[in-house]
Amino acid sequence: MAEDFIVTPWEVTGDIDYAKLIKEFGIQPMADLPAEFQKNVLFRRNIVFAHRDFGRIMSAIKNKKKFVMMTGLMPSGKFHLGHMLLAQQMLFYQKLGAKMYVAVADLEAYNARNKSLAELREVAIDQYLLNYIALGIDPKKCDFYFQSERSTDAKKANAYYRLASNFSRHATFNEFRAVYGDLSPGKMDASLLQASDMFHAQLPEFDGKMPVLVPVGIDQDPHLRIARDMGNRYKGHEFVQLSSTYHSFLPGLKGGGKMSSSDEMSYIAMTDTADVVKTKINKYALTGGRDTVEEQKKKGGNPDVCTVYKYFYYFFEPIDKDLKDRCKKCKTGKLLCGECKGDLVKSINKFLKKHQEKRENAKTRIKEFLVSD
Numbered sequence: 001m002a003e004d005f006i007v008t009p010w011e012v013t014g015d016i017d018y019a020k021l022i023k024e025f026g027i028q029p030m031a032d033l034p035a036e037f038q039k040n041v042l043f044r045r046n047i048v049f050a051h052r053d054f055g056r057i058m059s060a061i062k063n064k065k066k067f068v069m070m071t072g073l074m075p076s077g078k079f080h081l082g083h084m085l086l087a088q089q090m091l092f093y094q095k096l097g098a099k100m101y102v103a104v105a106d107l108e109a110y111n112a113r114n115k116s117l118a119e120l121r122e123v124a125i126d127q128y129l130l131n132y133i134a135l136g137i138d139p140k141k142c143d144f145y146f147q148s149e150r151s152t153d154a155k156k157a158n159a160y161y162r163l164a165s166n167f168s169r170h171a172t173f174n175e176f177r178a179v180y181g182d183l184s185p186g187k188m189d190a191s192l193l194q195a196s197d198m199f200h201a202q203l204p205e206f207d208g209k210m211p212v213l214v215p216v217g218i219d220q221d222p223h224l225r226i227a228r229d230m231g232n233r234y235k236g237h238e239f240v241q242l243s244s245t246y247h248s249f250l251p252g253l254k255g256g257g258k259m260s261s262s263d264e265m266s267y268i269a270m271t272d273t274a275d276v277v278k279t280k281i282n283k284y285a286l287t288g289g290r291d292t293v294e295e296q297k298k299k300g301g302n303p304d305v306c307t308v309y310k311y312f313y314y315f316f317e318p319i320d321k322d323l324k325d326r327c328k329k330c331k332t333g334k335l336l337c338g339e340c341k342g343d344l345v346k347s348i349n350k351f352l353k354k355h356q357e358k359r360e361n362a363k364t365r366i367k368e369f370l371v372s373d
């Protein structure tokens, strides 16, 4: 059954076997995390489940050395709970002292989707930036930039685009094809630019040589493999190799691999109203419940295949004991899906009510983020 799943940057489907991905991709399971990581649900529950070269980041944290956390976003569709997974990690590392670089992949999106740069910019601000600010990300420690407009400082901008271009000497067509399958000029361009996103913080024009952590969903690993190879072979500057962590996917309401923006009824957006959340969960959330109430009371439900339970696990039941209780009550038939869904609706709406207020207030702070000099 677990045989038929697909995880690529362009497609995530099926019943994902994460242990198998660890082997196939040649990454390491997370291990021996210090206490401050254990306090965070995403690490404690192994949602961030694997890494490459993460030891370097842990020693930087331990020795109070500078490090960069770098990530990028595709400005398409609405910001939903799936995106919050990464945003919470960003916040976590910022609090640990990381300097943040966040690339809006508007050039990548321009090639892949049929939108103008102006429209993409609008989505990036309205959907991503406002939610980042509302979640507590500090603009002073965050270099938020657009791929299409790296910096008003020509020295910096030149260095960034020069690196992307120079990287092309260090990968072959066959390597690109092996990693990306169906190849196009747009994909190659995006790959080179993304490698520069990941490495350019270490250039002398920016923060200089230092560890860089790129936390991503496991589907993004092909990009990292290519970037690492190019960074390794590049002779113009000696880089510290990238560190990366990989998180598993929050499924869509209807199940399946990953919460995706393409089906409005399959995700909870940060801007959804309380009524919409209620309808989406009650109508569409796939549970591990039985066909009848009697049967469920007798045999119990199955939290392992339940999206409602997953949402509690990822975000909405942060106290381990409460989660365990819920699991037990489900399995023994003491908790029925209707009530359980009601609990989730309540938790999500409580969170969203506050979040949406903060998001409104964030509108006055957009400017603080939009100075890439």
Ligand code: TRP
Binding pocket: 070, 071, 072, 073, 074, 103, 104, 105, 108, 193, 194, 197, 198, 214, 216, 223
């Ligand atoms: N390709 C990424 C995506 O599809 C976006 C991205 C661009 C990115 N540059 C990056 C991600 C640098 C991580 C690091 O979402």
Ligand code: SF4
Binding pocket: 287, 288, 289, 301, 302, 303, 306, 307, 308, 309, 330, 331, 335, 336, 337, 338, 340, 341
């Ligand atoms: Fe899922 Fe809750 Fe139903 Fe159990 S009771 S199957 S956790 S919705």
